[in-house]
Amino acid sequence: MKKAAIIQAKNLCKTYSSGSEQFHAIKNLDIEIYEGDFTVIMGNSGSGKSTLLYLLSGLDTVTAGEVYFRGERIDRFSDRDIANFRSKKIGYVYQSINLVPDLTLFENIALPGYIAKVPKSSVHNKVTKLIRAMGIEDQRNRLPSQTSGGQQQRAAIARALVNAPDVVFADEPTGSLNYEHGIAILDILTNLNRQGQSVVMITHDIKAACRADRLILVKDGKIEGILNFDKYEENDIPDREEIIFSYITRKE
Numbered sequence: 001m002k003k004a005a006i007i008q009a010k011n012l013c014k015t016y017s018s019g020s021e022q023f024h025a026i027k028n029l030d031i032e033i034y035e036g037d038f039t040v041i042m043g044n045s046g047s048g049k050s051t052l053l054y055l056l057s058g059l060d061t062v063t064a065g066e067v068y069f070r071g072e073r074i075d076r077f078s079d080r081d082i083a084n085f086r087s088k089k090i091g092y093v094y095q096s097i098n099l100v101p102d103l104t105l106f107e108n109i110a111l112p113g114y115i116a117k118v119p120k121s122s123v124h125n126k127v128t129k130l131i132r133a134m135g136i137e138d139q140r141n142r143l144p145s146q147t148s149g150g151q152q153q154r155a156a157i158a159r160a161l162v163n164a165p166d167v168v169f170a171d172e173p174t175g176s177l178n179y180e181h182g183i184a185i186l187d188i189l190t191n192l193n194r195q196g197q198s199v200v201m202i203t204h205d206i207k208a209a210c211r212a213d214r215l216i217l218v219k220d221g222k223i224e225g226i227l228n229f230d231k232y233e234e235n236d237i238p239d240r241e242e243i244i245f246s247y248i249t250r251k252e
């Protein structure tokens with residue numbers, strides 16, 4: 001069965017300018033992200049992965065090209081419409097976690113709900129459920145600085161989920177975590193995906209990339225190749241690791 005594209009980018013370009021210097025971070029890139037997929041983006045440092053995620057999620061403006069979300073063109077949205085889109089349709093887990101230091105984990109997770117003007121009681125119900133699902137109930141009233149990196153990352157994922165987004169984007173969500181915390185985060189994302197959540201994740205880690213239904217390899221601002229897999233099962237790891245490793249080293 002052909003998968004439905006939830007996001008489609010055509011001829012995407014992003015050029016960063018500083019003074020007279022220009023850097024073409026994304027170059028005439030075409031890609032589709034499929035509904036219900038666990039999409040993984042890999043590529044060398046500086047290849048344009050985070051930039052691509054910003055453009056696909058409407059977090060940054062394109063220099064040229066088109067971005068469609070469920071067939072609707074979002075790169076021409078007004079500031080108000082794009083803010084509304086971001087708050088309702090996407091959840092974003094940042095590379096640097098980015099929790100507000102003066103707010104408790106509970107308040108951090110609730111924040112996007114308040115911003116989207118969801119009634120407070122619904123937000124609180126949702127946050128209570130998410131906090132339980134993420135296994136950080138006992139940390140709910142602590143400030144981020146009083147919790148571990150793994151607990152902060154769970155809170156960041158809960159925050160990304162609070163408005164029930166159509167797509168969750170995660171930029172290296174395990175990058176700053178130890179092995180055990182990293183696996184826990186990957187399991188959370190995998191379980192969400194098994195329940196139907198579309199996930200797009202950047203990673204440098206081949207073990208993490210094994211979670212993918214579809215692996216997109218980015219090189220110099222372009223798509224270098226795509227690998228397709230069946231839904232992840234734990235005993236797939238050794239084979240997949242080998243396939244991914246030989247694929248990315250061949251393409252480098």
Ligand SMILES: Nc1ncnc2c1ncn2[C@@H]1O[C@H](COP(=O)(O)OP(=O)(O)OP(=O)(O)O)[C@@H](O)[C@H]1O
Pocket residue numbers: 016017018023025043044045046047048049050051052
């Ligand atoms: N705001 C900016 N201004 C100028 N150049 C930028 C800016 N943001 C990113 N770049 C450049 O664009 C290129 C792509 O950056 P990007 O962060 O998308 O790469 P990445 O593949 O996510 O890297 P990493 O794996 O190290 O996070 C890099 O060369 C980077 O230096």
